Amino acid sequence: MRTSVMDVGSKTVRLVVADTAGGAPLPVHTAKWPLRLSEQVTPGKPVPEQAVERLVDAVAAANRTAARWGASGPLAFATAVVRGAPNRQEVLSTVRARTGVDLCTLPGEVEAELTFLGARRWMGWRCGPLALLDIGGGSLEVAFGRGRLPDFVASLPLGAGRLTHEYFAEADPPSPEQVRALRRRVRHQLRDVAARIRWEGPRTAVATSRTFQQLGRLCGAAPGRHGPFVERELSCADLRVAIDRLAALPAAERARLPGISAPRSAQSLAGAVVGHTAMKLTGLGTVTICPWALREGVLLRHIEDGPSWWAEIIRLNEKETAADGPVPLRIATARG
Numbered sequence: 340m341r342t343s344v345m346d347v348g349s350k351t352v353r354l355v356v357a358d359t360a361g362g363a364p365l366p367v368h369t370a371k372w373p374l375r376l377s378e379q380v381t382p383g384k385p386v387p388e389q390a391v392e393r394l395v396d397a398v399a400a401a402n403r404t405a406a407r408w409g410a411s412g413p414l415a416f417a418t419a420v421v422r423g424a425p426n427r428q429e430v431l432s433t434v435r436a437r438t439g440v441d442l443c444t445l446p447g448e449v450e451a452e453l454t455f456l457g458a459r460r461w462m463g464w465r466c467g468p469l470a471l472l473d474i475g476g477g478s479l480e481v482a483f484g485r486g487r488l489p490d491f492v493a494s495l496p497l498g499a500g501r502l503t504h505e506y507f508a509e510a511d512p513p514s515p516e517q518v519r520a521l522r523r524r525v526r527h528q529l530r531d532v533a534a535r536i537r538w539e540g541p542r543t544a545v546a547t548s549r550t551f552q553q554l555g556r557l558c559g560a561a562p563g564r565h566g567p568f569v570e571r572e573l574s575c576a577d578l579r580v581a582i583d584r585l586a587a588l589p590a591a592e593r594a595r596l597p598g599i600s601a602p603r604s605a606q607s608l609a610g611a612v613v614g615h616t617a618m619k620l621t622g623l624g625t626v627t628i629c630p631w632a633l634r635e636g637v638l639l640r641h642i643e644d645g646p647s648w649w650a651e652i653i654r655l656n657e658k659e660t661a662a663d664g665p666v667p668l669r670i671a672t673a674r675g
Contacts, residue, residue: 340358340359340360340411341356341357341358341359341367341408341409341410341411342356342357342359342364342410342411342414342638342641342642343355343356343357343405343408343410343411343412343413343414344357344413344414344415344634344637344638345398345401345402345405345413345414345415345416345440345442346416346418346633346634347374347376347394347397347398347415347416347417347418347421347442348374348376348417348418348420348475348476349375349376349377349418349419349420349475349476349477349498349500350373350374350375350376350377350476350500350549350602350603351371351372351373351374351375352371352372352374352394352397352398352401353369353370353371353634354368354369354370354371354401354404354405354413355368355369355634355635355638356368356369356404356405356408356409356410357638359638359641359642362642363460363642364635364638364639364642367408368404368408370401370404372396372397372400372401373602374390374393374394374397375602376390376394376420376421376476377420377476377477377500377501377504377606380420380424381504382423382477382496382501382504382505383423383425384424384425385424385425385426386420386421386424386426386427386430391430391433394430394434395433395434395437395438398415398434398438398440398442399437399438399440401413402438402439402440412439412440412441413440414637414638414641414649415440415441415442415443416442416443416444416445416637417430417431417442417443417444418444418445418450418475418476418477418478418633419447419475419476419477419478419496419498419501420476420477420500421444422444422445422446422447422477423477423496427444431443431444431656441653441656443652443653443656444656445652446494447478447480447494447495448492448493448494450473450478450480450494450633451471451473451480451481451482451489451492451493451494452482452488452489452492452636453633453636453637453639453640454471454473454480454482454547454632454633454636455469455471455482455484455488455489455492455636456487456488456636456639456640457547457629457631457632457633457634457635457636457639458471458545458547458629458631458632459484459486459487459488460631460635460639461629461630461631461635462543462545462627462629466542466543466545467485467541467542467543468483468484468485468539468540468541468542468543469483469484469485469541469542469543469544469545470482470483470536470539470541470543470544470545470621470623471483471489471544471545471546471547472544472545472546472547472551472614472617472618472621472623472626473546473547473548473551473632473633474497474498474499474546474548474550474551474610474613474614475498475499475500475548475550476498476499476500476501476606477496477498477500477501478494478495478496478497478498478501479494479495479496479497479498479529479613479617480492480493480494480495481493481494481495481529481532481536481617481621483535483536483539483541491535491539493532495528495529495532496528497524497525497528497529497613499550499603499606499607499609499610499613500606500609502521502524502525502606502609502612502613503605503606503608503609506520506521506524506609507521507605507608507609511589511590511605512586512587512588512589512590512608513586513608515586518582518586518608518612521609521612522612522616525612525613525616525617526616526620529616529617529620530620533617533620533621536621536622536623537620537621537622541623543627544618544621544623544625544626544627545626545627545628545629546573546614546626546627546628546629547628547629547630547631547632547633548632549603550603550606550607550610550614551573551610551614551626551628552571552598552628552630553598553599553600553603553607553610554573554578554581554598554607554610554611554614555571555572555573555598555628556597556598556599557581557584557585557596557597557598557599557607558573558574558577558578558580558581559577560572560573560598560628562597562598567630570627571627571628572625572626572627572628573614573625573626573628574624574625575615575618575619575623575624575625576624578611578614578615578618579615581611582608582611582612582615584596585599585607585608585611586608590604590605590607591604593605593607593608637649
């Protein structure tokens with residue numbers, strides 16, 4: 340049996356087609372389509388028509404690719420950039436009408452829960468009480484748990500793309516005061532969440548997302564071509580040094596550094612500030628870079644709990660559309 344998952348993020352539409360019959364999502368094909376929504380959408384503003392057209396084209400192409408690889412209709416979701424747009428329901432309805440794909444959005448807390456599940460399954464039970472950090476384009480997700488699913492989750496508007504737009508749009512590279520102002524913002528918004536993580540005292544900490552993967556490579560972790568099973572770590576001390584290195588360069592020159600891709604070079608500094616501040620406040624001296632994250636978490640829930648949980652997400656998204664207003668999305672989770 341093959342299942343596909345489609346992730347509409349701030350930079351790309353990503354598709355994973357996986358064999359799921361054996362109880363684990365074993366990828367057979369991955370693909371991505373450039374989208375760069377974060378460069379076209381101002382936080383809190385509508386997704387412009389031109390961006391919606393590009394989104395429709397990318398979703399349609401991903402859907403066709405999934406079908407060619409023999410996968411069922413994709414489990415398709417959009418993350419913070421679409422989730423936070425005032426015209427979110429119009430965007431989702433347009434995609435559904437023109438592609439046949441039931442694209443939906445997930446609350447940040449549900450994203451954190453699913454990402455935690457992916458990390459837990461990758462790391463295994465030997466890692467004990469687990470803390471998770473995930474930096475996206477629009478939000479930062481934090482989670483902690485002792486079991487299969489987290490005991491505590493938080494989603495904060497501290498995404499690398501969002502903060503780059505808010506703090507670094509006027510200067511490239513930004514001034515030291517702009518960097519300090521960003522750090523103050525992150526410290527303020529993370530204070531209570533960080534206190535909870537410190538109190539829990541996790542045995543193991545993991546970081547997921549392309550932002551952390553690229554920062555890990557910048558700080559000396561093995562390149563991606565060495566495969567997912569090479570252990571990769573990122574220390575708080577090394578990340579602090581990387582901030583100074585990134586802050587001294589304009590975005591175009593950051594793209595020449597190890598691990599920093601051109602599409603993400605502009606937001607790499609904000610991502611580093613968020614990551615370092617989160618690690619410092621939570622007392623996490625080192626994190627393991629985990630290759631499994633949200634997409635794998637969606638596949639794992641589909642495998643382990645059956646298709647009914649995703650059907651409930653789709654139902655509640657459609658109910659919200661019909662009501663033209665927010666409907667609380669609470670997906671029951673079995674602990675253990």
